[in-house]
Amino acid sequence: MTTATVAQGRAWDSPWLSFAARRLGRFLVSLWVLVTAAFLMIHLVPGDPVRASLGMNAPPEQVEARREALGLNDPLLTQYWDYVKGIFSGDLGTSMMSNQPVSQVISDRLPATLELALLAFLLVLVVAIPLGVTMAVLTRGGRRRGAELGFTATSVLLAAIPEFLVAVLLAYVFAVTLGWFPVAGNTEPGAAVLPVVALAIGPAAVLARIVRVEMLAVLGNDYIRTARAKRLPPFAVYVRHALPNALTATLTLGGLLLTGLVAGTLLVENVFAWPGLGSAIVGSILDRDYPMVQGIVLVYGIGVLLVNLVVDVLLAVLDPRSTIREA
Template identity: 75%
Template sequence: MAVAVAPAGLRGSPWLSFAVRRLGRFAISLWVLITTAFLMIQLIPGDPVRAALGLTAPVELVNARRAALGLDDPLWLQYVHYLGGLVTGDFGTSMTSGQPVSEVIGDRLPATLELALPAFAVVIAVAIPLGLLFAVLTRGGRRRGGELAFTSTTVLLAAIPEFLLAVALVAFFSVQLGWFPVAGNADASSFVLPVIALALGPASVLARIVRVETLSVLGNDFIRTARAKRLPARLVYLRHALPNALTATLTMGGLMLTGMVAGTVLVENVFAWPGLGSTIAQSILQKDYPLVQGIVLVYGIGVLLVNLTVDVLLAVLDPRSTIRET
């Protein structure tokens, strides 16, 4: 396997070379995302302003809204204005309410983060210990019944769509038993069902990955060496096995976090959660394309930041990944 030679200014610093490559990839991906979001309105058949305001809207109002949105300008000029607006935090203006898109996003984003971040924390807190535990219990072909139960249960739970799970949770725990609120985020109890709906599937998938990776690590020579030194089992599993199993776990965890962002759209609508997910669904129905455009851009930037963070964490765990290989 050949190793590419870093440029002269970076030869002594693999971390600097790694940072340049990752930030360059991030910048290119961000530009593609921004351009795609900009073209969203341009590619919509017909007049997006007329579609948003309705067929009965006066021509004067439609023309005024088009002028306010800059849709009468040449395409290149619209693109320049769009980029300039993003630099200053201006995502445009809502076609239906006339409110700045950045204000709408600023009002709704905290609610989405309040739901997505605890759900991700639950996934990590449940999946890693559970996967490690069942790897230890079933290593070497032991406890076939426990392995079958673990695999069957996690496969079943992972196969349930977030939307269907959310509806079932509401029907049973809110409507039938009355233990939790049906909708909204008024108090701490309102978080329980939405977080479960978001976290249950990803936690099941990640627990299986942790188990498989841990079983693979437990077969390595350094684990046998650690056991030969008669180290306590706790140190063997937590200090030697788990850190080496976390590489694939972090990669999948980052992918799942981005998937959970999309899952919030469905879950928020089931629980009438006042976040970006319910807002984008509503704006699609209202054909409020600038608002859809802004929310899609925020979701996309969030995905790029998650991927960048995962790359950095993987490099910290395995510094060899900072060396570019071909």
Template identity: 70%
Template sequence: MNTVSAQLPNRRLGALADHVWLSFAVRRLTRLVVSVWVLLTASFGMIHVIPGDPVRAALGPNAPAVLVEARRAALGLTDPLWQQYLHYLGDLFTGKFGTSMTTGLPVSQVISDRLPATLEVAGYAFLAAVVVAVPLGAGMAVLTRGGRRRRTELAFTSTSVVFAAIPEFLLAVGLVFVFAVSFGWLPVAGRGGPESYLLPVAALAIGPAAVLSRIVRVEMLAVLQADYVRTARAKRLPPLVVYLRHALPNALTATLTVGGMLLGAMVAGTVLVENVFAWPGLGSTIVQSIIAKDYPQVQGVVLVYGLGVLLVNLVVDIALAVLNPRSLTKEG
């Protein structure tokens, strides 16, 4: 009887945990579905707000009016807007992004050709930001804890604020002028050898690294005041063990949240940076498509960018829930 009665609370706790996780999954799935629908609707509506005739832009100003009208009818642009919207959603659910008006290629092929370049530069930039920000922020927390080294703290805070405030586009132009034009150390544009990645990655990574390092420092300062860190010090553990094993892992929860948001911002920031460096990714593709009023290509690229940001946020939410299950019950 005692064994059975002891198992009942455990079963109830297990059922409660399953219910909490199920509720979390339903909330996140619902939020994702609604966000995707809003994204699809916004991308469809946005491109139709842009003035001008995409068919005329694709065929040229001297194309006969009969040819223009026939092309518009073939693309479904003469249908009512609600029919175009339904056709757009139907094509997406069947895996079709349409055909580019300017190149005649399937939009899915254009995306598959250009997406790796964007993922590379954004991924390397995120990795560089984390590798720089985490040790820098943690080191500054150790150096300035308890109000020590005020000048060092002021210099770090001022510098990080300045770099975080510079837009990626302006930073990219400055890096090109200094390292490519003035000194000639690095290529101005294009995607070639490893050296061609340095400037685009730096332009995307410097601002987020500055923001992330400040977050790491603040979280690390709070953790260093915790009781378990004081206990570790009282045990005469080596400082490096205290900082790396006990303090730093507990300071990275908020860092993970901010890092996920920064990764989404980096993906969006590639639009401007890629155009500065003539990088053959989706960022430069979407600008060219907007100029050419290429409806299907703009919609496809916008959808990929939006889905990328949504998936990053979803992964961050799941990771935070795994690292800190108590956050599931706090959401309500």
């Protein structure tokens, strides 16, 4: 066996390469399932989706013309192949209501949705991580039972309230009653404040609890007690030594929260008339605009898959022993 062959065999045995192959395989399988589910959506609707979208009084000629334009008269496998080819070429079909390309509508509205989701995610991190660390430090070793009980009860309550109810309350108090922020739209200064806060309150409460629990576990380790015995400054003990070791679970949950924030925009955008994908998909469902619904669901699903993939990679970088070498 030559040296080159041995080196090639070692490369294929690399844990990083094995990890990349597993994650890529899972991503591709999940993507295929998502694409197939989005394609079948229009075929699983009871009755004729074209007739449902055009109305029961639409002339048969108009219904037939629309079915032909959508390719619904072709064999199912042909429709599936055309749908997959259209996705890779950026063609997601045409809206039944506006006759605009679905991809164009999505490209116009996606930035507004991403703006809300990313700003809310940053707000969650900025609030939850310092709050969780502070509460862990204050309540370690069974100290300050009252503060612990108040923090836990408040975080559970905030996490249990749906985003759209928080959005309605914020809109009524701070937009309608006090007039501090715009009621709807995204054209005025400060228009994003209330939607972002409505999205971030619940996830911030959940993440703060997780950070506190993880920090309490880390603060009980021997190396933290050793750092305290060396009389290191509190910043060095809690931020430099303890916090990085508590971020693994936080990062995992953070990825889930980000995908949840994107999904949460569906209703929050409608409360504030925010011109994003959330308001578009709700309107499309009400109008039975199935190509539009298909396209938006596909975009949301791909976003979730990409976030999960990025989180897996970050976890592997932070903790290679438990992630890269998993069975």
